Each structure stands twice: as structure tokens, then as C-alpha cells.
Amino acid sequence: MNAPIIDPLQGDFPEVIEEYLEHGVMKCIAFNRRGTLLAAGCSDGGCIIWDFETRGIAMELRDRECAAAITSVCWSKLGHRILVSAADKSLTLWDVVNGEKIKRITLQQTALQARLHPGSSTPFICLACPLSSAPMIVDLNTGCTTVLPVSVSDMGTGVAPPSRNKFSDVSPPFSPTAACFNKYGDLVYVGNSKGEILIIDHNNIGVRALVPISGGAVIKNIVFSRNGQYLLTNSNDRTIRIYENLLPLKDGLQILDDLNKTVDELDGVEKLKAIGSKCLALFREFQDSITKMHWKAPCFSGDGEWVISGSASKGEHKIYIWDRAGHLVKILEGPKEALIDLAWHPVHPIVVSVSLTGLVYIWAKDYTENWSAFAPDFKELEENEEYVEREDEFDLILETEKVKESDVNEDDEVDIVTVEKDSAFSDSDMSQEELCFLPAVPCPDVHEQQDKCLGSSSKLVDSNHSGSPLSEEGGQNGQAMNHESSPGEEDTGGTRMKRKRKPSEKGLELQAEKVRRPLKMKTSGKLSKMKSKSVVDQDTSICVFADDVSDEYR
Known part of the structure; x- marks a missing residue:
């Protein structure tokens, strides 16, 4: 499908289930930057890489040391590496081309989510969000971990605060915290259990700004759009909020230093809030005012024009799609299976969802054939009609009446080497080193030799047949x-x-x-x-x- 010829009147969002992928019990998914490969983590500890163009398995990454379920998968910027986190508290970095394990370390807690540093082509730095501790920066080369602060009071200690849940006798002492890198990885945005967004310099481990969220509910998810211009949060108050990023995509730390000098009259938390108001601005809020449902796995479309999220209700496979203006444009209803993960294709209007049974469903547009779009003089008929030809319809046209051909200079050189940037990508910094496809290794055919009589379905009977x-x-x-x-x-x-x-x-x-x-x-x-x-x-x-x-x- 070519992105430039998509009919804008039909909308750029999926509508129906096109097909599904099946291989074991898949738990989580992630596209590479161009959407040509799809990685899926399985419950048996394996990671399957699908060729999304052919819907075939291109690679299977399996670690003999890991038999636990995969909790998250993440591609590197150029697609040569994949970071896999598992329920056995391990983080494994893979070489995609060779299918070899590069590094494997074990944390103190199970990482619910792990993300590679987006600013490096061969990253060894990742951000991990454990189940019951604060987010941390992990150096996969050395195995060193640096815990990030989750509140202003932890700026010097980096220790997570105790949970303020009134059911503290039965609840874990810490609520899981969401975190993510910005587009180029110089800042980390952390959403805590107090309903605050902390902007952290992960190199110096310091909180540079604070953005409070209305309601003060626990932030469960925090996601950047591909172009880095918008930030999405999903809170326990059943509301999805979109913030506009006011910082530049690059040199964000320099801007924060300048903002810090302009608010010298303030101190402490008020100073951080003043800086945060110039970093993020609330853009839209999304919620279901009727059912008041919780949301799961929210994300942006590839171009950032659409916001998508799944219903967290058990037994429902519903996907809600809003435009960036806040209008609900579509509700996709799938099979009676709970939804556990979502991903939007980076280029095409395609959504991939994972069900509780381990199947991966591919949602695509239900295209309507419009032949008049290709030939303006083409007439579409609802029913058969008798055609009466004109009297001069098949007359020969004089040479003078023919349309003159366009003047084309055949001596001009045609450039077949330069690759034009695709406007469909939000980040069009295409690299020649980027991995878009994996080489396919054909399997040899197995020839079965069978002795059959041509033209007859009778078979030779055993010679010990008593009635022969x-x-x-x-x-x-x-x-x-x-x-x-x-x-x-x-x-x-x-x-x-x-x-x-x-x-x-x-x-x-x-x-x-x-x-x-x-x-x-x-x-x-x-x-x-x-x-x-x-x-x-x-x-x-x-x-x-x-x-x-x-x-x-x-």
C-alpha cells in the first residue's frame, strides 16, 4: 500500500481485522522504526520476529537460560538490536542479524518495561521500569544500575517513597512507575504515584522540572509520539491526557538551564513547577464519560494525528480511536478475548493488537474500490445498461487533432541513486545502515516417494489374505x-x-x-x-x- 494515494475521505485509521498471526502464546509486540519487522515476546521466553510484508517468521530469538514470559520488547534506532525483558528479572540484548545474544544481566526486580536509549545506533544504555521499585538506568555493558528519583524529596537519595495507599497492609510498598526517554534520549520523563511528571537529567540524576496533573492520580503509562512533539499519560482516574512538548527536540538540557536562571526568585518545588509549565502544556483529555472504563496500552499513530487505546475490561477486545482534537472517531470490536498490548504501524493505518490467548490481530482499512479516482472519465454503473455508441465514436482522429506529447529532454541525466525522504515518516533521517529486512533462508523440500498405480485407486493386498x-x-x-x-x-x-x-x-x-x-x-x-x-x-x-x-x- 502506498501512503501518498490513501483516500483522505475514508480516514487514515483501521476498521476491520485483516488477518491474525499465531505462534505460541505472544504477550507483547513492537515495530521497528520503518514498520517492516514486528517483534513479539512469547510466554515461553522466546522472541519471534515477523516479516510484516510477507507475514512470515524471519527470525526466532531464544535463550536457553530464559524460560519465563517476556514482558516487553524494544528495537534500537537502526533496528540491529533488540532488548528483551522477561519475568525472571533478566534483560537480554540481541543481535538481530546474527540471532546471537550480546549481553544478559539480572535485576533485583522484574522489569515490566525496558527501553533502549534512542540516541545511539548501538546502545548499551537502557531505561527499566521494575515491578516494585523506582525506574533505573541500566548499563548493559557493565551491569551497573542507577535508580532515578520519583519525587522531589528523593532528588538527593534516589530512593522511592513508600506508597500512600490506605490498604498498605495488603498492597505492595511501591506502586509501579512509568517512565520513557524523550526523542533523542537526553531527558527522562517519569510519571509517579502522586500524579506528577518529573523531567530528569539521567546523566546527573537530578529533577529539572515538575508538571503536576489534575486529580493527582497514579500515572500508569507515559508515551511520546514518534516526532517528539506530544506526550501521552494514562492515569488511574481513567483519563488519557495529551501534553504538547514546548522544549526543542535537541539541546533540551540547555533550555532547562536557561529557564532555571529566569526563575531565581522562586525556590524548591515552586521553582520546578514554574519550569515545568514552560516544558509541557496540557493539550487534550480523553475519557469515556458513560462507562468510566480504565485504559490499557495507549499510544499515538505513526504521524501523531490519532490517539489509540484499548479497553482494560476483562473479556473485551475493544480499541478506541480519537483524533488529536479529542473526538472519538472509531471503536473497533474484536473477539471476546481480553486485550493486553497494542501497537500502531509507523507508516500505514494499521493497528496490531495482542489478545489474552496469545494471538496477534492485524487491523487494517476496509478499502472501497473507486475507479473514477484513477480515470476521471470512468463511469461506475450500479446495474447493467445498454450502451449506444455515438456516430463518430470510432472515427479516425486527424494527426493535427492529437494531443501534443510533453516535451521531454532525453539527454537529461536521471538520478537513480538518491533516496528521497518519505513524508509519511515523522522522523525521516533515513540511514543506509538501518536494518529494514532480514535475509530469508529457504528450507529444502522433502520428496516423498510413493508407489502408486496410475488410473486406479486399488492397492496391493497382503499375500497372507485368507480369502485371496x-x-x-x-x-x-x-x-x-x-x-x-x-x-x-x-x-x-x-x-x-x-x-x-x-x-x-x-x-x-x-x-x-x-x-x-x-x-x-x-x-x-x-x-x-x-x-x-x-x-x-x-x-x-x-x-x-x-x-x-x-x-x-x-
Whole structure:
């Protein structure tokens, strides 16, 4: 599908389930930057890479040390590496091209989400969000971890605050915290359990700005759009909020330093809030005012024009799509299976969802054929109509009335090397080193040799069949049809092998006597030529090839 020719009147969002992918029990998914490869983490610890163009498996990454379910997968910027987090507290970095494991480390807690640094082509730095501790920066080369602060009071300690849940006797001491890198990875945005967004310099481990969220609910998800201009948060108050990023995509730390100097009159939390008001601005809020449902796996479309989220209700596979203005434009209803993960294709209006049963559903547009879009003079008919041709419709057109051909200078050089930037990508910094496809290794075909009679469905029976006429024949006939065996074996009724060798001349004569009548034909009184055909004796169920019969019958 070509993005430039998409009909804008039909909308750029999916509508129906096109097909589904099945391989084990898949739990989480992620597209590479161009949308040509889809990675899926499975419950048995494996990671499957699908070629999204052909819907075939291009690579399977499997670690013998890991048999736990995969919790998240993340591609590097150029697609050469994949970071996989598993329920056994491990983080594994893979080389996609060779299918080899680069690094594997084990954390103190299970990472619900892990993201590679987006500013490096071969990253070893990642951001991990554990189940019951603060987010941390992990160096996969050395195994060192640096815990990030989750509140202003933890700026110097980096220790997570205790949970303020009133059911603290049965709840874990810490609520899971969401975090993500910005577009180029110089800042980390952390959403905490107090309903605050912290902007952190992860190199110096310091909170540079704070943005409070109305309601103060726990932030469950925090996601940037691909172009880095918008930030999405999903809170426990069942509301999805979109913030506009006021900082530049690059050199954000320098701007924060400048903002810090302009608010010297303030101090402490008020100073951080003043800086945060110049970093993020609330743009839209999305919620279902009727059902008040919780949301799961919200994200942006590839161009940032659409916002998508799944229903967190059990037994429902519903996907809600809003435009950036805040209007609900579509509700996609899938099978009666809970939804656990979502991803929007980076280029095309395609959504991929994962169900609780482990299937991956591909949602695409239901395109309507519009032939008049390709030929303006083409007329579409609802029903058949009788066509009456014009009188001059097939007259020859004079040369002078022909449309003049466009003047084309055939001497101009045509550039077939330079790759134009695709406007469909929000980040069009295409690199020649980027991995878009994996080489396919064909599997050799297995040839099965079967002995069959052409033109007949009859099969050779075992020679130990008690009712066989040949078993009653004896002598040379019995020896011709039986496999080489002793008479003792014949008496005891042992198992015989099926006939595989060519009958003897005497056997053919006896068989010809049996098939004498079927071979008589009214063609000048002689046996007609029957090449590569078979004649079946109805009495003995034996295949006799007519080419082997040399006698003539009248």
C-alpha cells in the first residue's frame, strides 16, 4: 500500500481485522522504526520476529537460560538490536542479524518495561521500569544500575517513597512507575504515584522540572509520539491526557538551564513547577464519560494525528480511536478475548493488537474500490445498461487533432541513486545502515516417494489374505505373488510385505488369462495400445500394466 494515494475521505485509521498471526502464546509486540519487522515476546521466553510484508517468521530469538514470559520488547534506532525483558528479572540484548545474544544481566526486580536509549545506533544504555521499585538506568555493558528519583524529596537519595495507599497492609510498598526517554534520549520523563511528571537529567540524576496533573492520580503509562512533539499519560482516574512538548527536540538540557536562571526568585518545588509549565502544556483529555472504563496500552499513530487505546475490561477486545482534537472517531470490536498490548504501524493505518490467548490481530482499512479516482472519465454503473455508441465514436482522429506529447529532454541525466525522504515518516533521517529486512533462508523440500498405480485407486493386498484367490492357486503363481518367504511362514500366517517387484513371465500369462475379457475391444479385433495406463483385476485387486502384456487377443 502506498501512503501518498490513501483516500483522505475514508480516514487514515483501521476498521476491520485483516488477518491474525499465531505462534505460541505472544504477550507483547513492537515495530521497528520503518514498520517492516514486528517483534513479539512469547510466554515461553522466546522472541519471534515477523516479516510484516510477507507475514512470515524471519527470525526466532531464544535463550536457553530464559524460560519465563517476556514482558516487553524494544528495537534500537537502526533496528540491529533488540532488548528483551522477561519475568525472571533478566534483560537480554540481541543481535538481530546474527540471532546471537550480546549481553544478559539480572535485576533485583522484574522489569515490566525496558527501553533502549534512542540516541545511539548501538546502545548499551537502557531505561527499566521494575515491578516494585523506582525506574533505573541500566548499563548493559557493565551491569551497573542507577535508580532515578520519583519525587522531589528523593532528588538527593534516589530512593522511592513508600506508597500512600490506605490498604498498605495488603498492597505492595511501591506502586509501579512509568517512565520513557524523550526523542533523542537526553531527558527522562517519569510519571509517579502522586500524579506528577518529573523531567530528569539521567546523566546527573537530578529533577529539572515538575508538571503536576489534575486529580493527582497514579500515572500508569507515559508515551511520546514518534516526532517528539506530544506526550501521552494514562492515569488511574481513567483519563488519557495529551501534553504538547514546548522544549526543542535537541539541546533540551540547555533550555532547562536557561529557564532555571529566569526563575531565581522562586525556590524548591515552586521553582520546578514554574519550569515545568514552560516544558509541557496540557493539550487534550480523553475519557469515556458513560462507562468510566480504565485504559490499557495507549499510544499515538505513526504521524501523531490519532490517539489509540484499548479497553482494560476483562473479556473485551475493544480499541478506541480519537483524533488529536479529542473526538472519538472509531471503536473497533474484536473477539471476546481480553486485550493486553497494542501497537500502531509507523507508516500505514494499521493497528496490531495482542489478545489474552496469545494471538496477534492485524487491523487494517476496509478499502472501497473507486475507479473514477484513477480515470476521471470512468463511469461506475450500479446495474447493467445498454450502451449506444455515438456516430463518430470510432472515427479516425486527424494527426493535427492529437494531443501534443510533453516535451521531454532525453539527454537529461536521471538520478537513480538518491533516496528521497518519505513524508509519511515523522522522523525521516533515513540511514543506509538501518536494518529494514532480514535475509530469508529457504528450507529444502522433502520428496516423498510413493508407489502408486496410475488410473486406479486399488492397492496391493497382503499375500497372507485368507480369502485371496492367489493364495489358493499354489505353485508358481503363489510364488510369484508372495514375497520371498519360507513355506513355514505361509502356514503360520505371518505378515507379508506388499508387492514391489516386477512379476515373472509365467505370472503375467496367468494374469492375462484373468483379464482376458476386459482387454477385448472392438478395434479391428486386436488389443488397443494402452500406454502408461493400468488394468485392474476385479477378482484379485492386482494392478497389471498393459505395456507388459505382449499377447494379442481376438
